[in-house]
Amino acid sequence: MADSVNYPGVSLGDVSSSLSVSSGATAVPLFIADFGTAFEGVVRVDGWSELAEAAGEGATSGESGEVLRGYFVNGGGGCYLANTAGTTLQKVLASAESCGEVTILVPLGLWDGGADAAGETVRAVTAYAAAHQAMAVLHAGRDHTARDARDAARAFKLDADQSAHAALYHPWLIPPGAGAQPVPPVGAVAGVYCRVDCERGVWKAPANVMVDGGLRPSQAVTDTEQGDAQPVNILREFTGRGTNVWGARTLDETDPQWRFIPVRRLADTVTRDLQKALAPVAFEPNNQPMWEKLRAAADNYLHGIWRQGGLQGNSPQEAYFVQIGRGVTMTDEDVTAGRVVLKVGLAAVRPAEFIILTMTGTAVQV
Structure with a gap:
């Protein structure tokens, strides 16, 4: 179990100083769709039984209802619903800022307006995901073949950062029951993300995992396809x-470092948690004692992830490093101006091949 790195308020930085690093939630989806007139803005839902009360009866029926059912059946927990009815996607994404903890974005009805509209939506959602250390979970069109889905993904023309924060799934899934129509697979997939994070940790690929709820693919895909x-x-x-x-790839086809979903999500999780830990140092002098407190807190946090299997390496030295200090991560000018720069390396794939992350905060000028 990896609960201690999935839920907010769990301190992994029990050091003698007041500084510590707490692990935030790793799998909190925001489902973006036209939910009609049932509600405005963004609402939180903590389970299927609460869906109708929180978002109206319409949210439990139709295509979006089946998608959300697939989410909860497959292990999904608390999530947010964002209603695009009568507003713009940009306003919806701006309102999501108030949620604070969204780590997965799931746009529904992606292809309802055609390929051009789908591309615009994907570019906006993935830009938000990249800026907020989140993952966009996307779906191919209902009638796409596997190769069509690949071509559609490339046609989005995402930049490197957007591609690394997006994953696309194919084909649609057919719910159980006579006459049931296929629905996008993203609800079930988002539920799998939540389930795997809870049972294993954010560093485990959300793949080679059975989909619950009697859902079955609307198309058969061969190994070659x-x-x-x-x-x-x-x-x-x-x-x-x-x-x-069956697959855990981001849409990034150029940078091997960000090719796989668990690597990207682990790096984003560490970035979010460490960036939050920098907030309290705004009230401390930007000096060596504070740097050591922060270094120790970050080290303790990463050591906890390594002990749970989230990092490669037979020793902490092979698994991660933490750097902070004058002449190491900060210049004299940085220190004088109150800039705090923390750098960490993660062996997320194999020992001694580190992914480098840099977080910046502020402290009292010296």
Whole structure:
């Protein structure tokens, strides 16, 4: 279990100083859709039984209702719903700022307005995700083949940072029941993200995992077709194993460092948590004692992740490093101006190959 790195308020920095690093929630989706007149803005829902009361009866029916059912059936917990009815996507995303803890963005009805509209939505959502250390979970069109889905992903023309914060899933899923129509797979996939984070940790790939709820792919995809469709993630049905999420790639096809979802999400989680830990130092002198407190807190936090299997390496030295100080991460000018720069390295893939993350805060000028 990896609960201690998935829920807010769990302190991993029990050091003698007042500085510590607490792990925030890693899997809190924001579902973005036209929910009609049931509510305005953004509402929080903590379970399927609360959905109708929080968002209106319409939210439990139709395509969006089946998507949300798939989310909760597959392990999803508290989430947010953002209503685009009568407003713009940009205003909806701006209102999401008040939620504070959103780490997954799921736009529904992505292809309802055609490919051009889908591209505009994806670019806006992935830009928000990249700026907020979140992941955009996207879906292909209902009638896309696996190769169509790949071509559609490339046609979005995302920049490197947007691509690394996005994942696309194909095909749609058919709910159980006679006459049921296919629905986008993103609800079930977001639920799988939550389930895997809770049971294993954000560093575990949300893949090779069975989809619950009797959902089955609307199309069969072969090994060859899946290989041709990379970086699209495929949902496949296997005899005796049901429907499985079969792939954990981001849409980044250029930088091997950010090719896989768990690496990107782990780095984003660490960035969010350490950036929050920098807030209290705004009231401390920007000097060596404060730097050591911050270094110790960050070290303790990363050591906890390593002990739970979130980082590679047989020792802490192989798994991560923490750097802070004058002449190390800060110049004399930085120190004088009250800038605090913390740098960490994570062996998220293999020992001694570090992903470097840099966080910046402010302190009392000296």
